[in-house]
Amino acid sequence: MFEVRRFPELSWSLSRHKTMLTCLRKYAYDYYVSHNGWLTDGDSLARQAYRLKKITNLEMHFGSVVHDLIYQIIQHVLSGKEIPSEEAVVDEIRHHLNRGFVESTRKEHLWYNRPKHYTMLHEVYYSQTNTLPPSKITKITDRLHSTVKNFYASQSFADVLNKQNMRFIESEKFRFMKVDGTKIFVVMDLVYKDLRQGKWVIVDWKTGKSSDEDRNQLALYALYLQQKHDIESLDDIIIRNEYLLESTNIEHKLNEHDLVNVQRLYHISIEQMKEHLLDSEQNQPLPIEQYPMQEDPRICARCNYQELCFPASK
Known part of the structure; x- marks a missing residue:
């Protein structure tokens, strides 16, 4: 049942982290x-x-x-x-x-x-x-x-057309994993298992140019998928960016260091978010005046x- 809460629930996502750093x-x-x-x-x-x-x-x-x-x-x-x-x-x-x-x-x-x-x-x-x-x-x-x-x-669309050799799971859902009680949101465009190779494939469609943030985003996806489906080895996960503007795709090979980095990122970021709260238990924010404006x-x-x-x- 929907409940009207005085204050929102504290959660984390890469977009929220980026907003906090920007302004x-x-x-x-x-x-x-x-x-x-x-x-x-x-x-x-x-x-x-x-x-x-x-x-x-x-x-x-x-x-x-x-x-x-x-x-x-x-x-x-x-x-x-x-x-x-x-x-x-x-x-x-x-x-x-x-x-x-x-x-x-x-x-x-x-x-x-x-x-x-x-x-x-x-x-x-x-x-x-x-x-x-x-x-x-x-x-x-x-x-x-x-x-x-x-x-x-x-x-990736060729893989979709070859659906008899693929097992698809629901994507484009507002998925999350919990870390120390905080929801970490993960929204993946397309996820399937290539039954011929025995590999999981995560696809992210991009309508703009590549970004330095892409790797952290993909590492977060891999971490979620690994935990959700009990995948033992990162070698069994293929991460693919489809850059539709440039007609290119890039497959990334992630390692444990990538996962450690993204885990460190959201742990530090959540603590920074809590520094801007009046009451961390209720997720009550400080007065708006104590959130500085961007000067650029x-x-x-x-x-x-x-x-x-x-x-x-x-």
Whole structure:
């Protein structure tokens, strides 16, 4: 049964860790101030912060739409349904992008009351215009066809099509493991066991460029999978990044040192998070004023919470 809690549960994820390091004020808005902001009778500041938290940008929206459609295509394959053509998928992505633009420019009142169910683009909300930067439109348009084409040509999709030799487990779920009572969230795009090789395969679809953070993310996935399925050797786990923009895939060979590093990372990070609490048992945060604001204007320019930090910005 759903329970309204005064304070949220303390949990950890790589994205939460990154937010804490980037800007503590944004961290507070994301994980504390916005808590219960979805309730119709909730605190006005919580509701405002929750709305702003749900703002996305064009690149993120594109990535989210692509991930959702990839998941649907894979489910079609596994259930024996007809696989949509590349052209149909391109049209579907374009439809979702156009709908997001329409919702941002003409249906702000719907997003205002139900921000989880409607799209608001950062580029529209803070520009106070009903247009998108031409350079961003060109960039996404260029990515659209190549991303879909590269997905259909990817090694991982070939494995999906060869489903009789693979055993798939549910992915795209909000999975977690517990460490000292704290949930460590792990969201994997695709997980299966190659029955011919006797290897587990974890796939992460990327619609952007590679990042230095990818290895820690993959190590966290491997740690979760190893514990969940009692896998004795890391040699039995293949970690694969599919970079759809660049039409490349990289398979990583992780070792115990990688797992130790990621475990050290989340242990230290959780302790740092607790330093910003008034009451660690309840996960009650310090007053918002004790979460310093970011001083780099370039980071602030991309932030969802300009309206709260700089009221004149909206």
